[in-house]
Amino acid sequence: xxxxxxxxxxxxxxxxxxxxxxxxxxxxxxxxxxxxxxxxxxxxxxxxxxxxxxxxxxxxxxxxxxxxxxxxxxxxxxxxxxxxxxxxxxxxxxxxxxxxxxxxxxxxxxxxxxxxxxxxxxxxxxxxxxxxxxxxxxxxxxxxxxxxxxxxxxxxxxxxxxxxxxxxxxxxxxxxxxxxxxxxxxxxxxxxxxxxxxxxxxxxxxxxxxxxxxxxxxxxxxxxxxxxxxxxxxxxxxxxxxxxxxxxxxxxxxxxxxxxxxxxxxx
Numbered sequence: 717x718x719x720x721x722x723x724x725x726x727x728x729x730x731x732x733x734x735x736x737x738x739x740x741x742x743x744x745x746x747x748x749x750x751x752x753x754x755x756x757x758x759x760x761x762x763x764x765x766x767x768x769x770x771x772x773x774x775x776x777x778x779x780x781x782x783x784x785x786x787x788x789x790x791x792x793x794x795x796x797x798x799x800x801x802x803x804x805x806x807x808x809x810x811x812x813x814x815x816x817x818x819x820x821x822x823x824x825x826x827x828x829x830x831x832x833x834x835x836x837x838x839x840x841x842x843x844x845x846x847x848x849x850x851x852x853x854x855x856x857x858x859x860x861x862x863x864x865x866x867x868x869x870x871x872x873x874x875x876x877x878x879x880x881x882x883x884x885x886x887x888x889x890x891x892x893x894x895x896x897x898x899x900x901x902x903x904x905x906x907x908x909x910x911x912x913x914x915x916x917x918x919x920x921x922x923x924x925x926x927x928x929x930x931x932x933x934x935x936x937x938x939x940x941x942x943x944x945x946x947x948x949x950x951x952x953x954x955x956x957x958x959x960x961x962x963x964x965x966x967x968x969x970x971x972x973x974x975x976x977x978x979x980x981x982x983x
Contacts, residue, residue: 733945834879
């Protein structure tokens with residue numbers, strides 16, 4: 717195995733951990749990173765979905781007390797049951813459309829050009845939402861009504877397009893539906909748990925026969941990097957949202973997308 721593959725795997729793991737839970741598109745950045753460093757596409761197809769599990773485990777660790785409290789309270793606490801039902805309802809649209817369109821999306825839209833355009837468009841939408849933002853109605857994920865949760869779930873399905881960002885679609889969708897920024901981000905984190913675990917499990921089932929010893933080492937390196945960086949980024953992101961808006965992420969997306977379009981056009 718070329719030594720460069722281990723370094724590439726480390727880079728991809730860091731990219732995953734940094735970008736998965738903020739509104740900039742982890743898949744988009746991973747596709748662009750793969751294209752820039754030349755990591756083999758056949759290895760990337762397996763690695764990228766496995767390291768998502770490492771990132772989501774970081775969220776599970778950070779919110780372990782709350783998740784345990786919800787699970788323990790299911791038999792006796794209505795708010796715990798309501799929260800689980802809200803996340804489940806939000807998860808359903810992605811299950812249905814994911815099973816129907818997953819292969820098509822990966823075959824047709826997993827392109828650096830699509831990612832670059834989606835980054836620009838998504839950034840503009842974030843800036844537009846921030847300019848038109850009204851006073852939030854919900855300040856805790858436990859308050860989210862089922863109708864609102866379903867609407868956020870449909871927003872999440874848009875992120876099947878690489879570059880849109882699962883976090884961006886769900887967070888900004890939740891903000892539009894009346895959640896404050898911190899509650900929107902946390903609802904996005906909790907919705908990511910079944911969504912990403914389900915998607916990763918499906919891809920592992922499809923491609924498990926392609927994981928050999930050398931790819932396994934790369935996956936281990938990338939997963940460790942994704943886990944550690946996701947821990948750091950999620951904590952910093954939630955703290956940031958206590959005092960700031962999403963506008964910087966919108967501007968970053970626009971600048972990054974335009975830079976990538978210029979780079980791609982110059983090849």
